[in-house]
Amino acid sequence: MRCAVAALGVARIDFLGYVDPTVGPGEELFAPEHTAAELKAQISNAIDVQQPEVILMHGSNGEYGHPAHCLLRETVSEIVKGLSEPAPLLYSFAANYPDHPYPRLTNADDVAHLVVDISDHFAALISAAKCHHTQHALFGRRLSEEWGRPVSLEELIRLVPREGLHRHWPPLDGAPHDRLKRALLSN
Numbered sequence: 001m002r003c004a005v006a007a008l009g010v011a012r013i014d015f016l017g018y019v020d021p022t023v024g025p026g027e028e029l030f031a032p033e034h035t036a037a038e039l040k041a042q043i044s045n046a047i048d049v050q051q052p053e054v055i056l057m058h059g060s061n062g063e064y065g066h067p068a069h070c071l072l073r074e075t076v077s078e079i080v081k082g083l084s085e086p087a088p089l090l091y092s093f094a095a096n097y098p099d100h101p102y103p104r105l106t107n108a109d110d111v112a113h114l115v116v117d118i119s120d121h122f123a124a125l126i127s128a129a130k131c132h133h134t135q136h137a138l139f140g141r142r143l144s145e146e147w148g149r150p151v152s153l154e155e156l157i158r159l160v161p162r163e164g165l166h167r168h169w170p171p172l173d174g175a176p177h178d179r180l181k182r183a184l185l186s187n
Contacts, residue, residue, distance in 0.1 A: 003131035008124050016042045031067040044079050052088045054180045059092035059107025080169050095164035102159055112164030119161040126157050
């Protein structure tokens with residue numbers, strides 16, 4: 001993870017001490033062992049310390065149903081919705097949008113409020129994905145089966161040139177004219 005965030009140009013990453021469980025029989029996925037109250041306190045503390053304007057989290061379906069992704073989304077959502085104003089804006093990535101080139105990778109229940117061209121960032125995204133070498137076999141297995149040949153990491157990244165973002169909090173009232181949209185559109 002340190003390698004990936006460095007490849008993306010992130011200056012800081014904090015860990016909460018959880019270990020990603022190994023994949024179980026039949027590719028079953030699990031959330032890390034945790035105590036709900038302790039996890040909530042840790043995330044609340046991180047939000048208090050960092051004072052973010054925007055939080056980007058996993059989507060409603062955990063992208064592909066990953067229990068750890070769903071746990072984090074549920075916990076972060078609960079915390080942010082309980083904050084007094086001004087609470088951070090809460091967005092998820094991998095939101096569904098028309099003509100998505102690989103809709104299986106989206107959160108089907110999250111319709112994109114913003115769709116951002118990320119093609120200028122492919123080099124950094126590929127470098128970050130290369131850091132997760134233990135998961136490379138998982139990244140492209142279904143698409144490789146579908147295409148009848150091995151699909152490279154580069155092909156996988158370049159498959160989706162736009163990122164869909166869904167705003168969860170506060171609810172949208174009309175077009176999303178907020179800090180995230182202004183920041184993304186100004187780049």
